[in-house]
Amino acid sequence: MPVILAAGRGKRMHSSIAKALHELGGVPLVEHVVRAISQSGLGRPYVVVGYQAERVEEALEGKADFVNQPEMHGTGDAVLRALEVMPSSVENLLVLVGDCPLIPPALIQDLVQQHQQSNAMTTIVTTYMEDPKGYGRIVRNPDNSLRAIVEEKDADAQVRNIQEINTGIGVWRTSHLREVLEQLPWHDGERYLTEAVALLLQNGDEVSTLLFSQPSLVMGINTRRELATAEARLRQLTLDRLFDQGVTIVDPASTYVDADVEVGQDTVLYPMTFLRGKTKIGRECHIGPMATIVSSRIGDGVTVDRSVVEQSALASRCSVGPFSHLRAGTYLDHNVKIGNFVELKNTRVGIGTKAGHHSYLGDATIGSRVNIGAGTVIVNYDGKTKHPTFIGDEAFVGCNANLVAPVEIGSGSYVAAGSTVTQNVPPGGLAIARSRQEVKPGWAKERKQRQKDTTHS
Ligand code: UD1
Ligand code: CA
Numbered sequence: 001m002p003v004i005l006a007a008g009r010g011k012r013m014h015s016s017i018a019k020a021l022h023e024l025g026g027v028p029l030v031e032h033v034v035r036a037i038s039q040s041g042l043g044r045p046y047v048v049v050g051y052q053a054e055r056v057e058e059a060l061e062g063k064a065d066f067v068n069q070p071e072m073h074g075t076g077d078a079v080l081r082a083l084e085v086m087p088s089s090v091e092n093l094l095v096l097v098g099d100c101p102l103i104p105p106a107l108i109q110d111l112v113q114q115h116q117q118s119n120a121m122t123t124i125v126t127t128y129m130e131d132p133k134g135y136g137r138i139v140r141n142p143d144n145s146l147r148a149i150v151e152e153k154d155a156d157a158q159v160r161n162i163q164e165i166n167t168g169i170g171v172w173r174t175s176h177l178r179e180v181l182e183q184l185p186w187h188d189g190e191r192y193l194t195e196a197v198a199l200l201l202q203n204g205d206e207v208s209t210l211l212f213s214q215p216s217l218v219m220g221i222n223t224r225r226e227l228a229t230a231e232a233r234l235r236q237l238t239l240d241r242l243f244d245q246g247v248t249i250v251d252p253a254s255t256y257v258d259a260d261v262e263v264g265q266d267t268v269l270y271p272m273t274f275l276r277g278k279t280k281i282g283r284e285c286h287i288g289p290m291a292t293i294v295s296s297r298i299g300d301g302v303t304v305d306r307s308v309v310e311q312s313a314l315a316s317r318c319s320v321g322p323f324s325h326l327r328a329g330t331y332l333d334h335n336v337k338i339g340n341f342v343e344l345k346n347t348r349v350g351i352g353t354k355a356g357h358h359s360y361l362g363d364a365t366i367g368s369r370v371n372i373g374a375g376t377v378i379v380n381y382d383g384k385t386k387h388p389t390f391i392g393d394e395a396f397v398g399c400n401a402n403l404v405a406p407v408e409i410g411s412g413s414y415v416a417a418g419s420t421v422t423q424n425v426p427p428g429g430l431a432i433a434r435s436r437q438e439v440k441p442g443w444a445k446e447r448k449q450r451q452k453d454t455t456h457s
Pocket of ligand 2: 097099220221222
């Protein structure tokens with residue numbers, strides 16, 4: 001049965017948010033571990049929660065079961081709490097730590113397999129760290145068998161020099177684990193799971209290790225520095241996945257892609273591009289430079305240049321930018337062209353419609369093949385409420401029009417440039433809502449003459 005220890009506050013993060021909830025590639029740390037377990041085929045884990053338990057449970061809702069550790073009495077105590085809720089039929093506990101997010105599912109499978117084929121009471125995953133500072137050290141006997149795990153705090157200079165460390169990942173047989181854990185000594189109100197190894201050995205139990213050769217994938221995250229290191233490593237893994245799926249990334253060093261993002265074949269990502277959340281991008285798109293796309297779905301053959309797209313959906317062959325902002329709830333049908341300095345919010349746009357320049361389109365439903373002239377503003381807000389606007393197919397909205405919502409612009413109708421439209425326009429009609437132009441021939445000359453006369457008088 002898989003158990004993830006995630007009750008700790010994460011003091012070394014200097015945060016008011018539980019460490020388990022800090023995000024890596026847009027996904028909470030502890031959720032990465034939950035996913036690794038599920039991908040290794042072991043199903044749904046128990047998560048030991050304590051600090052901000054409600055928030056952690058909410059973040060993992062439906063993905064895990066929870067065990068409460070009322071007081072943070074250390075990793076040994078956390079496993080004891082988990083044991084208490086386990087049915088007696090559970091023979092082994094796979095124990096993982098919630099701050100080790102990059103753990104590969106294949107390692108979990110190897111660990112479980114090795115453990116099951118042995119008689120060991122516990123099998124612990126170890127690795128060699130170039131800088132082992134902060135980790136529990138693996139102390140071995142001259143015959144290389146495991147003697148103990150010694151925490152950094154309790155280690156003398158010689159032990160601190162050991163580079164083989166405890167990853168915090170291991171399998172424990174449950175048979176007499178409770179008795180052993182109850183014997184764990186206390187250190188400043190904490191009991192260390194790691195000290196159970198020496199106790200088991202005293203008992204005459206067999207213990208075993210599995211040496212893992214990729215330390216960067218089993219690093220623990222205790223500090224913001226380590227969070228940044230892990231973020232960089234995850235980003236590298238994500239970009240590698242995209243390369244293998246046939247995506248061109250012009251400058252990997254300046255391309256930031258969250259873990260859950262999907263990108264289709266032959267799409268090109270240009271520099272300074274951020275793809276965040278659950279964004280899905282189609283094939284043969286051109287994204288960037290300097291595009292930010294958050295939790296959006298982008299169809300095939302779409303171009304997004306120097307623009308921000310959030311919680312929106314774009315059908316195939318749309319083009320956006322440079323310098324536009326698609327806010328939450330924007331839906332662009334096929335072939336829509338959004339040019340520069342256009343902001344959309346909660347707006348549907350039909351096939352082939354164009355809004356090329358300097359517009360605000362909010363709370364609107366816009367038909368197909370509509371032309372939105374430069375400077376068109378939908379006046380959707382009266383200071384209290386947002387109102388809807390409907391623009392029919394093939395309508396032509398002239399430049400610098402204000403459409404004061406609620407209002408309907410009928411299909412095939414025209415709105416004259418510079419109009420402030422406050423009444424519905426029938427299909428095929430024309431709305432002119434501006435003062436008529438006056439023309440005064442010779443006015444400039446007359447003005448000059450007037451000025452001369454006043455200075456001479
Ligand atoms: C722990 C190990 C150390 C190992 C390292 C690997 C112990 C005593 N030390 O150290 O040998 O090298 O992980 O990264 O086990 N937790 C609880 N309840 C508690 C205390 C901790 O659930 O009362 C959880 C934390 O939320 C965290 C995990 O256990 O997810 C590990 O705790 P942490 O304080 O990060 O241990 P380390 O000092 O990193
Ligand atoms: Ca840790």
